[in-house]
Amino acid sequence: MRMRNKKNLIPRMERCAAVQVKEPEAFRGRWASLLPGCTQVRAEMGCGKGAFTAGTAQAAPEALLVALEKVPNAMVTAMERVCAGQIENVRFIDTDVVRLPEIFAPGEVSVIYINFPDPWPRKKEAKHRLTAPSFLALYWDALALGGRIEYKTDQPWLFDWSLEQFRALGYDLSEITYDLHRDGPVGVMTNYEERFYAQGLPIHRCVATKTRPEHAPLPEPARRPRPQEDDA
Numbered sequence: 001m002r003m004r005n006k007k008n009l010i011p012r013m014e015r016c017a018a019v020q021v022k023e024p025e026a027f028r029g030r031w032a033s034l035l036p037g038c039t040q041v042r043a044e045m046g047c048g049k050g051a052f053t054a055g056t057a058q059a060a061p062e063a064l065l066v067a068l069e070k071v072p073n074a075m076v077t078a079m080e081r082v083c084a085g086q087i088e089n090v091r092f093i094d095t096d097v098v099r100l101p102e103i104f105a106p107g108e109v110s111v112i113y114i115n116f117p118d119p120w121p122r123k124k125e126a127k128h129r130l131t132a133p134s135f136l137a138l139y140w141d142a143l144a145l146g147g148r149i150e151y152k153t154d155q156p157w158l159f160d161w162s163l164e165q166f167r168a169l170g171y172d173l174s175e176i177t178y179d180l181h182r183d184g185p186v187g188v189m190t191n192y193e194e195r196f197y198a199q200g201l202p203i204h205r206c207v208a209t210k211t212r213p214e215h216a217p218l219p220e221p222a223r224r225p226r227p228q229e230d231d232a
């Protein structure tokens, strides 16, 4: 079922038009040109309401952060946050992550953030997880050699499953922790993370680095993902 649009969604998005890119294909291969002195292009998958987006961009003003989100009702809050903070180095795209190859040229991205992705717990839904092999292959293509994925989740089973997928595709794993904030808050928290942290839930995090040009073959029957299909 499609979520009803928030009141005034369209005018709210229009007020933040400066931070939204409606035709991202036009910037494929030249995202860095949007930020004078840009040293890196980073991308966030499923930014939600954007607390992490805004905080991460402010911490690295020399990097352009391109945030993808398929639910405009959430993304508009993120856009408003970035506009209100007068943060210059973020652009938003209202899209599904499966469109990644149309948005970024091979090797264009240095860092990809995946924070608290929807878990899709049923086995037949696994292909929708943002750490499914077909998605990991899309990230691989977009990442430069030496580029990395920074991944956080509160779901231990999903974390373990994702570690397996990262390894199987050929990513090098580091900074693996099952309790990121054990000794106090670390890094920029996302909107979901703030809630989980307040509840005392452990946060799992790892870094997956592309250290060779080619990834391992995709397992059968993993195919390049398409926009979400009905599982019924």
Ligand SMILES: C[S@@+](CC[C@H](N)C(=O)[O-])C[C@H]1O[C@@H](n2cnc3c(N)ncnc32)[C@H](O)[C@@H]1O
Pocket (backbone or CB within 6 Å): 045, 046, 047, 048, 049, 050, 068, 069, 070, 071, 074, 095, 096, 097, 098, 115, 116, 117, 118, 130, 190, 191, 192, 193
């Ligand atoms: C559980 S929320 C987490 C939001 C945010 N990352 C955070 O940690 O607060 C997952 C977000 O990812 C978005 N999302 C899930 N699958 C996506 C996809 N295939 N393409 C784009 N966005 C997606 C959802 O719409 C949702 O806003």
